[in-house]
Amino acid sequence: MNNVKIGVVGLGYVGLPLARLFSTKFPTIGYDTNEAKVAAINEGHDPTMEVGDELLSEAIDKFGFKATSDIEDIRDCNFYVVAVPTPVDHSKRPDLKPLMSASVAVGRVIGNGDIVVYESTVYPGMTEEECLPIVEKVSGLRLNEDFFAGYSPERINPGDKEHTVATIRKITSGSTPETADFVDRVYNSVLLNGTFKAASIKVAEAAKIIENTQRDVNIAFVNQLSIIFNAMGIDTHDVIEAASSKWNFQALTPGLVGGHCISVDPYYLIEKAKKHGVQPRLFASARHVNERMSKYVVDRTVKIMNLRHIPVKDCNVLLLGVTFKENCPDTRNTKVVDIYNTLKIYTDNITVCDSWASPAQTEKEYGLRLTPFDAEALKGKFDAVILAVAHDEFRNLPIRDFLKNPEEGVVFDVKGIMPRALVDARL
Numbered sequence: 001m002n003n004v005k006i007g008v009v010g011l012g013y014v015g016l017p018l019a020r021l022f023s024t025k026f027p028t029i030g031y032d033t034n035e036a037k038v039a040a041i042n043e044g045h046d047p048t049m050e051v052g053d054e055l056l057s058e059a060i061d062k063f064g065f066k067a068t069s070d071i072e073d074i075r076d077c078n079f080y081v082v083a084v085p086t087p088v089d090h091s092k093r094p095d096l097k098p099l100m101s102a103s104v105a106v107g108r109v110i111g112n113g114d115i116v117v118y119e120s121t122v123y124p125g126m127t128e129e130e131c132l133p134i135v136e137k138v139s140g141l142r143l144n145e146d147f148f149a150g151y152s153p154e155r156i157n158p159g160d161k162e163h164t165v166a167t168i169r170k171i172t173s174g175s176t177p178e179t180a181d182f183v184d185r186v187y188n189s190v191l192l193n194g195t196f197k198a199a200s201i202k203v204a205e206a207a208k209i210i211e212n213t214q215r216d217v218n219i220a221f222v223n224q225l226s227i228i229f230n231a232m233g234i235d236t237h238d239v240i241e242a243a244s245s246k247w248n249f250q251a252l253t254p255g256l257v258g259g260h261c262i263s264v265d266p267y268y269l270i271e272k273a274k275k276h277g278v279q280p281r282l283f284a285s286a287r288h289v290n291e292r293m294s295k296y297v298v299d300r301t302v303k304i305m306n307l308r309h310i311p312v313k314d315c316n317v318l319l320l321g322v323t324f325k326e327n328c329p330d331t332r333n334t335k336v337v338d339i340y341n342t343l344k345i346y347t348d349n350i351t352v353c354d355s356w357a358s359p360a361q362t363e364k365e366y367g368l369r370l371t372p373f374d375a376e377a378l379k380g381k382f383d384a385v386i387l388a389v390a391h392d393e394f395r396n397l398p399i400r401d402f403l404k405n406p407e408e409g410v411v412f413d414v415k416g417i418m419p420r421a422l423v424d425a426r427l
Contacts, residue, residue, distance in 0.1 A: 001026075001185060005029075007081070008083060010082065011030045011038070013156050014119055014120075014156045015084075016051055025189050029065070031067070031069070031073065031074050032069060037067075038068060041067040044057040071105050078113065080116040082106060085098050086121050086122055086264070094267065103135050104138050106138075107138025111147070113148075115147065115182070116135060117149070118150075118151050121153060121212070121264075135149075150180065152195075153204060159326070169191070172198065209269050213265060216286050216290060220286035222253065223254045223289050225254070255293070256324075263335070270283050297339055300425050301386060305383065305384060318353070318378060320354070322337065327356065328356060352370055354389065375397065375402075380402070380403070381402065387399065390417045411425075412424065414426065415427075
């Protein structure tokens with residue numbers, strides 16, 4: 001492995017942390033088409049905040065890592081890693097454009113004896129059936145004769161500083177037994193907790209996609225319970241706490257399911273299952289339940305306001321948080337935007353605060369303008385407050401002080417982080 005030179009295609013939440021880690025062991029270059037992102041990385045700053053400035057600067061200054069937007073800069077690499085997004089389109093069908101573009105890019109520079117490893121989450125079979133034929137066509141090389149391939153699914157949890165790419169255990173696989181062994185050794189050389197070598201690329205793909213589909217189904221289960229118990233006047237969190245007294249009960253809490261993984265990956269498995277003549281009704285139902293939770297939050301808020309004779313039309317609402325999870329700048333597929341858009345049916349007077357999110361990016365992507373969070377300036381201005389994201393800065397707030405009428409105004413704590421006496425509803 002002394003001559004391994006790594007080129008990482010895609011420098012987002014997955015690619016940059018991995019490239020930084022690989023650079024501690026191997027010469028590594030990161031490629032991304034976003035020139036502004038590349039410039040920021042080369043200056044020692046990760047726009048996603050997954051890699052700290054100190055670690056990134058060390059990778060650049062000590063280990064020689066660099067980022068580039070010129071595909072020719074990675075031509076001399078011999079171990080390529082593809083880590084680009086795999087989103088869905090407006091119809092919730094897999095959008096393969098980023099993955100196909102990355103495969104074309106790799107095809108332009110890959111050479112004899114080189115290896116390409118895909119990390120992007122896909123349905124079983126996509127790497128070998130759709131991605132690698134593109135690499136073959138563009139490069140003119142033959143898989144398993146001229147070049148080789150692997151699949152090692154990402155396990156990045158945005159904002160999680162405990163389970164980082166260096167500390168998680170990763171799945172590896174290869175297009176031949178020898179390639180699988182080599183890919184496994186490369187990853188093992190930088191991972192603290194090692195790897196699990198899967199039986200095949202398809203097995204590795206399937207393992208990754210069921211990780212997130214399982215979580216989606218489990219969260220849908222508890223979200224459905226929340227809807228039922230709230231209709232009965234029972235606090236769901238009390239029920240979960242009581243049930244957790246049994247040794248084998250899995251305690252989960254209800255909530256919004258956004259982000260790039262759990263709310264997206266099941267659609268890839270659903271699509272592939274249908275192509276094989278299987279109707280994955282359980283997975284589709286789970287997606288339906290989780291997709292409707294934002295509307296449910298607004299509907300309950302409006303219902304309480306009506307019961308308290310608070311005019312809903314043109315009311316003033318404070319929405320705390322817009323990222324898809326706490327203490328993280330990631331707004332991809334955030335369901336808080338669905339809360340905002342549903343509220344817009346009733347009022348334009350919606351103030352959204354989130355110091356983690358990029359104001360420019362949020363406005364560009366969602367048309368949503370952020371207001372700087374100033375607890376003093378916000379006091380006494382709102383008919384309702386919806387605490388949507390459990391950022392640390394929102395914990396221990398005198399949240400009822402933001403209401404025009406602290407006695408009658410409505411506080412909906414989506415995440416269940418506030419003392420119960422301070423809130424009127426929670427999932």
